[in-house]
Amino acid sequence: MMKMVSPAAIVFLFAEDFARENKSLKKGAKFFDWQKRYDAFETVAAAFGVTIAKLKREGKIQLRIKKGFLGMKRLVFVRTTDIPEEYGVIARGLQSISPYKEVELKAALFLSIPISPLPTHALSRYVIQRDLKGYNYEELRHSLEIQHEKENLKRILEEFKRDEEIWKLFLKSLEKAMDMCRGKEGITLYTPLDMLEDAKNENKKGTP
8 A cells, every 4th residue: 555645746746637738937837747837826726725625524624704804705724633644745834723723724825835936836846845755756647546546636626616605715815825925935945834843943952
């Protein structure tokens, strides 16, 4: 039995199943040599979408619609239990939120997105580097187990999209989270959560 591959990593392995081809150099992203260029935001939306949809389906998180200033709706996230590591690096930001604490979804997503001028492209590299480290990508693509899980994720994502109000608010939350993560990219990709954890570890080292 192959070790669990995260939902987001499977999306990036099979971008052609989750996003439209986009020939624009700015909006598209080539994740692997065997793929054409696929819409980067659509692929990232699928990666986060299947992760959140699967967690919601398993009762590990809740999504709630809240009305804010002038009746503007926003999507709120609540974690109800621990999120297993098998959900990959894309879920670390969600796991870092205290149980039963309501936070806007954009804030939870923001924690797991690398700082970069092009966060959508950086996120794909970040997930591939962390969740698929040591794997042979071609072998994964030809694995019947992985292909079966890919089809399962496609069904879960389509089910999530059927709630049009939730899906639209989710996409808006993701767009805002991406905008919040635009910045100068370092040699190593770092998410806001990585930076917070590094700062916490440094403070521990400095404590006598």
